[in-house]
Amino acid sequence: MSAAKPAADTVVICVFDGLRPDFVTPERMPNLARFAGQGTWFLEARSVFPSMTRVATTAIATGAHPRVHGIVGNAFYFPQATQAHAIDLSRWDDIALAIEATDGRFVTAEPMGDVLARAGKRMAVVHTGSAGSAYLINPNARENGHWTFSLLGREHTRTPEAVDEVVARFGPLPPRRLPRFEETDYAERIFREHVLEQIRPDVALIWFNEPDTSFHYRFLGAPETLNVIRTVDEAFGRILSWVDAQPDAERYTVIAASDHGQITMSDALPLSELLGAAGHAGRRASERTLEGAQFTMTGGDMGEIRILEGGTARRDAIARWLMEQDFTGMLFTPGGDGIEGELPGTFSLGLVDLDHERAPELVFTLRSNDDADPFGHPGLGLMTKGDVPIGGGMHGGLNRHELNTTLIARGAGLTAGTVDGRATGIVDIAPTVLAALGLAPAATMTGRSLLGSPTPEQAPRLCETGSGGFRQYLEVADRGGSRILLQGGRRD
Template identity: 60%
Template sequence: MTRSTDHVVICVFDGLRPEFVTRERTPNLVRFAESGTWFREARSIFPSETRPASASIATGAPPSIHGVIGNYFGIPEVGNKVLEFRSLTEIARVEERSGRPLVDAETFADVLARHGRKLAVVHTASPAATFMMNPQAARNGHWTFSIHGRDASVTPEAVDEAIARFGPLPERDLPRFAEIDYAERVFREHVLERIKPDVALLWFNEPDTSSHYRFLGSDETLSVLKAVDEAFGRVLGWIEEQSDDERYTIIVASDHGHITTTDTVPLHDLLRTVGHESCRPEEPIFTGTQISVTRGNTGEIRITEGGIARRDEIARWLMEQDFLGMLFSPGGNGIEGDVPGTFSLSLVGLNHARAPDLVYVLRSFDDKDVWGNPGISFITPDYLPAGGSMHGGLSTHELNTVLIGAGPHFTGGVSDHRACGIIDIASTVLAAFGLPPAATMSDRSLLEASSERRGPVVHEVGIGRFRQRLTSVDRGRSRILLGGGRIA
């Protein structure tokens, strides 16, 4: 490459669906896309949730490698409850008791540190998601700021610096207008202007939060999306004012999409009625119950009493229910899992040692929601307000992400339709500096022209009247999940 990069800037719009990027709603994003390459077929990972997606962005790998297998999951040897990772203290306890890092793979930040380069992060999502981006920030000599304060930041001095310059952290509100503005100022005026790291990452928690609690197409969600776009425009404007702006590589991404939820499925209660005593997420597991079930439109089932026989019985019962969308089990032949009719967890990159006995996805449909957005789904109760949107599953509305690159290595005004995803961001960042990816990372850099010649592969499995389909593209060291769901 004859052109080089001095700085990489990454901006993540949590939960942004690509079709929401329009001239009316996000003029700055559209202007940016016209100057770069838009990867139209970019995908998240499974489950399409923020914490595993964050770990995949950081490590360039699926959950089968980095070990963050969901937003919430159980690890019997470290406690008797489903782990929610609400604090750095809880994460430290998990790592101490398990003897393994929570993010169990090398990150692009680790590679940068080995080569004397720095990463600075300004993050407004959960403390756990912030942690995932650079778990070893302190050891690496890097800088991480969380909008949640000192206790949520791996480098708490970053919060002290921000408060000293910009005043107290904003009060939480919904939509998160104040947090967006505060974080953008810290990023632009402190990180970019003063710290000047090699790589700078800004993570907006919107439009994800408002999509969950104020609904996907509502006026409130669209207004906060406009605010995020304006904040991004200020960052973009600052870069354009620099004398060396041509030496900045900019990557804009979302970690997953969204789908509107409709009817609720009381999965815990239904399983109890058919003889499987299930605990709720806030209740202790592994004692006094037979199974644990996490909630959402996607979740895990762990057998605490009854072993394989109970697992298979639950799987057969689930596949008889109209509300089930997809079902996965460990082992098998790489396509079908140990339980007939299920897909193998290895097919979707979830075959980690922490994997549960079953992973379910509630059924989704391509029907339009009340705002005209395609995609609706079932959800378990007591998780979101009725009509709130969700993610985690394998519908294209949840998997398809925004991924746009601009700078010295990208071609302007191009739509690239290669199979790619958030797992390629790590290798792309490193390639911008001429650094090779870690051995566990996807070896596909978005800076290079695509040489992929393999088309999508479609797999179908099922039993009785239940049948499910998954479409993916195999790329050697990595697999891109294009979409999946129930077909009968």
């Protein structure tokens, strides 16, 4: 596919982890709200499923869904790398195992960083999140001659010299405290004064770990959370002011985005123990041993179940037990007819673009709804027991408020002051970046460029299935070879 004439010389991307678009108001985030008035706000943008950070990070980097890029969870059982435990993509030692096991092809889609490098263009990243997220946003940064700085330190990036360079100029890395006020200001200063002013890459990306962290541990509408939201908005305002002050400001495309939303957790369930009482001995993915386990399970408000002993019969027994539980939201199995999975009553993993060869035998979400939390924000759900407190935020599932992302873009080929209601998503970011620079998308990209004239949209499609008293639905928008997941849940 050929690309159009470049619309920009530089693309600046600011990612606000977990930012729900309904928090972008003139009162809470005046700079981002002002920016929305200067560009196009894609109000119905969506994450991918699972709507988890590492999965979404890879979707942003590759412009592809998990069925293509292969990162099917924040943590997942990957026996090709190790059979001793599930790999946790927040840990560099687990990432290293996966890279070695796949001969450096852990991500199975081509990232935009590779496309940029092949065209002789540079990408620089300032990242405040986990080792996995810093790696997955540009997996081949070292090979491409690119630059990725991790706020967590040199052992959390494949280009540790970037950390050495920053510390030598800006001083020691800031302390890790909640909310992440110091980290936000330190990262923004590096991005503006070092990346934009000194390195001057063709694509510059900063990833703020707020408000996601505070949503999790300080609650969606708590005063501390609102304060840190103002802090990241002020940081964005300084970046935007720098861009606007450049003599060639019209040659910059600026994208503000989030990777997923969040909903509030109203209760936590000991799901592994409940399954044990039902006759299935499992291990949570957070445990570093699978000894004696018949299955392994990840958690949150959704999770995967991998069968280690008992095969399809055990999977089906667990799934049928889950169908009988009032707390279960949705269930997915491989295969089937493209809507229903191979186990009647479940949806197909293919329907949610999760049918990669690494996908599990069973995926569940826990029940959620659109009820308001104590701060008045819609979206309440259940989660498995973990470190996030009851009342904290969570994401991963298919509730519209955890799928709906912030996506605003300004530059040539985008209409200023427009609210675009089309079904778009984080998979569209990489194709848009490449199109702005006059580059064609990678062959593995399932997203599409948001520049230029809108393409016609089909009406959303409602899919339903279930068994007995268990009924579930999923609303999708088909886009000619790809789809956007709008929302899903259980029918009462």
